[in-house]
Amino acid sequence: MQGDEILGKALDSNLLKRLLQYIRPYRWHVAGAILLTLLVSVLGPVRPYLTKLAIDEYIGTGDADGLLTIALLLFGALLLQGIVQFIMTYFTQWIGQNVIQDIRMKIHRKLQQLALSFFDRNPVGRLVTRTTSDVEVLNEMFSSGLVTVFADIFILIWIVTFMFMINWELALVTLSVLPLLIYGTFLFRKKVREAYRDVRFHVARLNSFTQENVSGMSTVQLYGKEDAEFAKHDEINKDHRDANLRSVFYYAVFFPSVEFISTLSIALTIWYAGGNILEGIMTVGTLVSFIQYTEMFFRPVRDLSEKYNIMQTAMASSERIFNLLDDETIIPEAEHINRDSMKFSEQIEYQNIWFAYKDENYVLRDVSLTIDKGTTVALVGATGSGKTTIINLLSRFYDIQKGKILIDGTCIEDVPTDELRRHIGVVLQDVFLFSGTIKDNITLGDESISDEKVREACKLVGVDRFIEKLPLGYDTPVKERGSTLSVGQKQLLAFARALAFDPEILVLDEATSSVDTESEILIQEAITKLVKDRTSIVIAHRLSTIQNADKIIVMHKGKIRESGTHQELYAHGGIYTKLYQLQYKEQELKPVA
Numbered sequence: 342m343q344g345d346e347i348l349g350k351a352l353d354s355n356l357l358k359r360l361l362q363y364i365r366p367y368r369w370h371v372a373g374a375i376l377l378t379l380l381v382s383v384l385g386p387v388r389p390y391l392t393k394l395a396i397d398e399y400i401g402t403g404d405a406d407g408l409l410t411i412a413l414l415l416f417g418a419l420l421l422q423g424i425v426q427f428i429m430t431y432f433t434q435w436i437g438q439n440v441i442q443d444i445r446m447k448i449h450r451k452l453q454q455l456a457l458s459f460f461d462r463n464p465v466g467r468l469v470t471r472t473t474s475d476v477e478v479l480n481e482m483f484s485s486g487l488v489t490v491f492a493d494i495f496i497l498i499w500i501v502t503f504m505f506m507i508n509w510e511l512a513l514v515t516l517s518v519l520p521l522l523i524y525g526t527f528l529f530r531k532k533v534r535e536a537y538r539d540v541r542f543h544v545a546r547l548n549s550f551t552q553e554n555v556s557g558m559s560t561v562q563l564y565g566k567e568d569a570e571f572a573k574h575d576e577i578n579k580d581h582r583d584a585n586l587r588s589v590f591y592y593a594v595f596f597p598s599v600e601f602i603s604t605l606s607i608a609l610t611i612w613y614a615g616g617n618i619l620e621g622i623m624t625v626g627t628l629v630s631f632i633q634y635t636e637m638f639f640r641p642v643r644d645l646s647e648k649y650n651i652m653q654t655a656m657a658s659s660e661r662i663f664n665l666l667d668d669e670t671i672i673p674e675a676e677h678i679n680r681d682s683m684k685f686s687e688q689i690e691y692q693n694i695w696f697a698y699k700d701e702n703y704v705l706r707d708v709s710l711t712i713d714k715g716t717t718v719a720l721v722g723a724t725g726s727g728k729t730t731i732i733n734l735l736s737r738f739y740d741i742q743k744g745k746i747l748i749d750g751t752c753i754e755d756v757p758t759d760e761l762r763r764h765i766g767v768v769l770q771d772v773f774l775f776s777g778t779i780k781d782n783i784t785l786g787d788e789s790i791s792d793e794k795v796r797e798a799c800k801l802v803g804v805d806r807f808i809e810k811l812p813l814g815y816d817t818p819v820k821e822r823g824s825t826l827s828v829g830q831k832q833l834l835a836f837a838r839a840l841a842f843d844p845e846i847l848v849l850d851e852a853t854s855s856v857d858t859e860s861e862i863l864i865q866e867a868i869t870k871l872v873k874d875r876t877s878i879v880i881a882h883r884l885s886t887i888q889n890a891d892k893i894i895v896m897h898k899g900k901i902r903e904s905g906t907h908q909e910l911y912a913h914g915g916i917y918t919k920l921y922q923l924q925y926k927e928q929e930l931k932p933v934a
Contacts, residue, residue: 356659360479363440364487370436374488377429382495384422386503389633391415393507396626429488437484441476444662448472451666457738458698459670465556466549471665474544475658482655490648493641500638508627514613515635518606522599522642529595530649536588537654541661543581550577596643603639607632672737672758685764685845687749688713689735689876695743696730704730706899708744712892717877719887721920722896728880731896732848735878736765766844772835774826779808780815783838790841798840804833847877884921893917 364371391411399407448471460468504512554561554570561570610631617623691710697703705727712718720728733739734746737758746753753761774782783798784790795815799805807830811817819826826834839847881887888907895903895910895917903915910917 356656356663359663360482360655360659363443364436364483366443367436367439370432371488374429374432374436375491377425377432378488378492379495381422381425381429382492383499384418384425385496385637386499386634387418388415389630389637390503390507391418392633393624393626393630396629397624398626401624401626429492433488434484436488437480437482440483441480444479445472445476448476448662448665451668454671455668456670456672456740457733459668461698464549464553466552467545468665469552470545470548471662474548475541475662478541478651478654478658479662481651490645490652493644493648496641497638500634504631504634507630508623511610511614511617511623511627511631515606515610515631517609518602521605522602522639525595525598525602526642526646529591529646530653532591533588533595533650534653536584536591537650538657539584540581540588541654541657543577543584545661547577547581550574595646599639599643599646603635606639607635610635672740674757685748685876686714689846690747690750691731691734691744692747693744694734694741694746696734696739696741698739703742704899705734708899708901710894710901712876712878714876715874716891717879717887717889719879719881719890719893720896721881721884721887721893721917722902726896727899728896729850732767732850732878732880735846735848736762736767764844765846765848766839766842767848767850768832768835768839769850772828772831774819774831774834776819778813778816778818779811779834782819782834783815783841785838787842794843795837795841798837801840802833802836804830804837807833845875847875848880849877850880882924884924895920 391414395408395411395415398404399411452468452472501512501516504515550573554574561567611628614623614628614631618625618628689712691708694705694708695703696705708727708731710718710731720731722728730739734741735753737753740754748756748761775785780792780795783795792815796805799808808815808817879887879890887893890907892904893907893910894901895915897916903910903913903917905913911921
């Protein structure tokens, strides 16, 4: 996705067309709002005309009955305008809220479809800005800008129409200041466009920094970096403030300028009309109505300037939103994918896999590996050797540059990703828990997983005793990211989550690295029961946890260097032996006989 500073035209017709597509489901509501707008736009300009009639036809002639009639008409027009204005405002807000809901849902759906590589290069704060601040700007456009622009334009048309109907010469004098207004508006639009683009950039920057800083607060406090992080935030916040102040400056200049031009127009009107009144050519009612029309004329002009700002910021925000929606960093499904349920009865096969997260910096180099159904395969090696990448590719979190991964002879790229992942249960080293209850974090909202199955999974990993001691048991709320639980407890819950889904392929990525010895023993006992009927891929630094694996694969710099059982590898005296001896050099552990 493009950076926040890369933006396009002030009012891009292509972007506007795409935005208007979201209104299509509500087109009849929009049509109704526009009709109400037409009615509102004519009710306002009618009042000065009625005022002229009251002064010239009834006050001047002393006709009290006629004056009462005009007063009632004025009151009725004002009351009707208020009622219609209320209905129109509700309509436009209703349309805006529904359109924004649709856009938010589409963005969220897109985020769920994007590959992990997209999230590797895009800060969370920037994505949060897309779904919150940028979408909220569109809400202003749909609910306050789009339809009400028509109201302002129609009001201007009616005002000018009535002015020329009453006295075309005075209308020309009154509107003679328009060149000044047009020029000032042009300058304002140009300057405020640049200022608001700057504001949107700094909003995203501020959100990104805040999200990162809050997420890493424990590290900040642990290393005493509060002052340094505060200084960074202060600099970013000042840039954001300065960008807003620049936009405020242009408004502070523009609106008084409009008031000055409005006052100038009224002065010209009084000068010209006053002379004509003294000569008996023009009536006082005409002058009063024109003063009212002049004040009414400049009000929608100011509103249109505001609407332009809303449209401009909406264009900038929509450009970023559409950049996200158009992003093709997805795991593509094959054109003719196998829609039948995936069968796993034989083996998983990695064929000559080459993979790089970026460019040609290959993390895996010509890796070939076979995992038979029902066996346990362990992956060991130094950090960065490619162990976790192997399991990420199996779940199709990333696509391979070269080679294939086959399950029972079927390439995983020919299987729907949701069907593929349904067969795989993963326990990662870095466990993520959602806000909700303990039960919710185990089932992830899957209603097909019964309470009995949840309890059984927890019992197998030995976490049931911990849960049952909690005040609400399985209904105990879990704070954000599981902050109230220990690392070991979170890892045990993740293990229970994987077991509750009863996968055919179980992946354990450093699954016991953060638990104490007692918990590790419980997990190992559970693993012994579980791997009997399912295929397991285990990544571990604690070599004691994988001594009974059917096959141990030793990774080094993206390649498979050794393969065999614990006894075979230890006897071989290669990399595995060195790793084993280094890890247990101070213990009298011997190879399992």
